[in-house]
Amino acid sequence: MARWEPDARQRLVAAALDLFTEQGYDDTTVAQIADRAGLTKSTFFRHFPDKREVLVAGQDTLSRLLAEGIAAAPGSATPLEAVALGLEAAATAFTPERRELAPRLQAVIAANGELQERDALKHVGLAKAMNDALRQRGVPDPAASLAAELGVIALRRASARWTDPANDQPLGDLARQSLQELRAASAALG
Amino acid sequence: MARWEPDARQRLVAAALDLFTEQGYDDTTVAQIADRAGLTKSTFFRHFPDKREVLVAGQDTLSRLLAEGIAAAPGSATPLEAVALGLEAAATAFTPERRELAPRLQAVIAANGELQERDALKHVGLAKAMNDALRQRGVPDPAASLAAELGVIALRRASARWTDPANDQPLGDLARQSLQELRAASAALG
Numbered sequence: 001m002a003r004w005e006p007d008a009r010q011r012l013v014a015a016a017l018d019l020f021t022e023q024g025y026d027d028t029t030v031a032q033i034a035d036r037a038g039l040t041k042s043t044f045f046r047h048f049p050d051k052r053e054v055l056v057a058g059q060d061t062l063s064r065l066l067a068e069g070i071a072a073a074p075g076s077a078t079p080l081e082a083v084a085l086g087l088e089a090a091a092t093a094f095t096p097e098r099r100e101l102a103p104r105l106q107a108v109i110a111a112n113g114e115l116q117e118r119d120a121l122k123h124v125g126l127a128k129a130m131n132d133a134l135r136q137r138g139v140p141d142p143a144a145s146l147a148a149e150l151g152v153i154a155l156r157r158a159s160a161r162w163t164d165p166a167n168d169q170p171l172g173d174l175a176r177q178s179l180q181e182l183r184a185a186s187a188a189l190g
Numbered sequence: 191m192a193r194w195e196p197d198a199r200q201r202l203v204a205a206a207l208d209l210f211t212e213q214g215y216d217d218t219t220v221a222q223i224a225d226r227a228g229l230t231k232s233t234f235f236r237h238f239p240d241k242r243e244v245l246v247a248g249q250d251t252l253s254r255l256l257a258e259g260i261a262a263a264p265g266s267a268t269p270l271e272a273v274a275l276g277l278e279a280a281a282t283a284f285t286p287e288r289r290e291l292a293p294r295l296q297a298v299i300a301a302n303g304e305l306q307e308r309d310a311l312k313h314v315g316l317a318k319a320m321n322d323a324l325r326q327r328g329v330p331d332p333a334a335s336l337a338a339e340l341g342v343i344a345l346r347r348a349s350a351r352w353t354d355p356a357n358d359q360p361l362g363d364l365a366r367q368s369l370q371e372l373r374a375a376s377a378a379l380g
Contacts (some may be wrong), residue, residue: 078380120314121307142343142368143375149339150379153332178332185333186376189340190268 009047009057010097011037016054017101020108025051025115055105055115056122058093063129065090066151070133079139079147084179086130087155091172094162102163127152150186154178199237199247200287201227206244207291210298215241215305245295245305246312248283253319255280256341260323269329269337274369276320277345281362284352292353317342340376344368 015036019028030051034044048054069089073082109115130148139147158174161167167174205227209218220241224234238244259279263272299305320338329337348364351357357364 080379117311121310124310124314142347142372143379145343146340146372146375147379149343150336153335153339157332182332182336183379185330185336186379189270189333189337189373189376 008037008039008043012039012044012047013054013057014101016051017104017108021104025108025112052115052118055109056118058098059122059125061093062090063126065093066126067129067133070130071136073137079134079137079143080150080179080183082134082137082139083130083147083151083154084176086133087151087158087175087179088172090155091170091175094159094171099163102159106163123152123156126155150179150182154182157181198227198229198233202229202234202237203244203247204291206241207294207298211294215298215302242305242308245299246308248288249312249315251283252280253316255283256316257319257323260320261326263327269324269327269333270340270369270373272324272327272329273320273337273341273344274366276323277341277348277365277369278362280345281360281365284349284361289353292349296353313342313346316345340369340372344372347371 012033016028016033019032019036028051030044031041033051033054034041037044048057066086066089069086070082072089073085077085109119127145127148130151131144134144134147135141154175155178157178158171161174161178162169162171202223206218206223209222209226218241220234221231223241223244224231227234238247256276256279259276260272262279263275267275299309317335317338320341321334324334324337325331344365345368347368348361351364351368352359352361
């Protein structure tokens with residue numbers, strides 16, 4: 001076991017994805033993940049409460065970035081403009097390393113109902129982070145809930161496009177486009 | 191133990207809510223719930239996989255009603271008009287018995303993080319049911335996702351108002367009002 005732990009978190013995520021892909025999520029243990037990453041089980045548990053949480057590793061960071069981006073929007077910004085700035089702030093978390101892992105991450109989640117549940121909860125958490133940040137700007141309900149849900153749908157769509165090998169646009173641009181498409185769709189809902 | 195089981199499902203829900211309220215969710219066992227309802231553990235497990243699922247007992251019925259209402263909307267209906275008809279169909283599940291249990295149900299969920307997660311997933315499930323039904327009508331994405339999310343937000347808001355003791359309107363009316371408020375808020379998002 002290595003005594004140093006630079007990027008331990010990222011190494012654990014990569015090791016977990018390797019093992020989940022090779023031998024399945026259910027058959028993979030925390031000890032195996034730590035071992036593959038060249039780290040101890042204690043180190044694993046300093047970063048994640050269990051193997052499931054490895055797959056939503058970025059949720060807290062994303063929530064924080066979304067909230068910060070919304071909070072930093074000018075006072076004159078409309079709710080959707082604030083959400084757009086939140087998405088732009090969140091885009092910094094979509095690194096090349098993350099993109100490399102994304103297809104395997106999606107495959108693991110798609111193969112397991114429990115993980116799909118956890119993934120759905122992640123999106124609920126992101127919506128709550130945006131909703132809270134919008135309420136703090138004085139956006140009333142239900143406009144805040146609605147803008148937050150639009151933000152989550154835009155982020156999911158942008159993220160799916162971003163992980164497509166054929167894509168070469170940064171996530172921030174894709175998120176902006178998705179939000180604009182949602183606004184257009186919204187006007188046509190009847 | 192009673193040998194007959196009329197309304198077993200509803201009796202189990204009421205017994206579970208009693209016990210969760212009296213002694214807490216964590217300290218309540220399936221055996222205690224069955225006993226309080228005058229039923230066997232086997233009967234419990236014919237209706238629910240575990241005690242947590244008791245608290246989202248209506249999810250499948252709600253999903254089905256929402257989807258049926260959307261499917262039955264006239265071909266000329268806009269996506270939001272179809273969602274309104276889905277909500278109207280779902281309103282039939284909001285019975286006086288359910289209303290009586292609602293305050294205790296909400297209190298139990300509010301006191302437990304795990305149950306809040308399950309409740310969030312219920313809403314994801316309802317959104318998926320509406321989204322699928324809209325897609326089957328030929329509503330494209332993202333309009334379908336968006337209309338489904340609006341439907342869920344409207345249903346949650348209407349449901350909260352409906353359980354307020356000061357309210358005397360049926361859920362169908364409250365859902366229609368909520369959807370109209372959301373449309374108005376949507377226009378002001380910027």
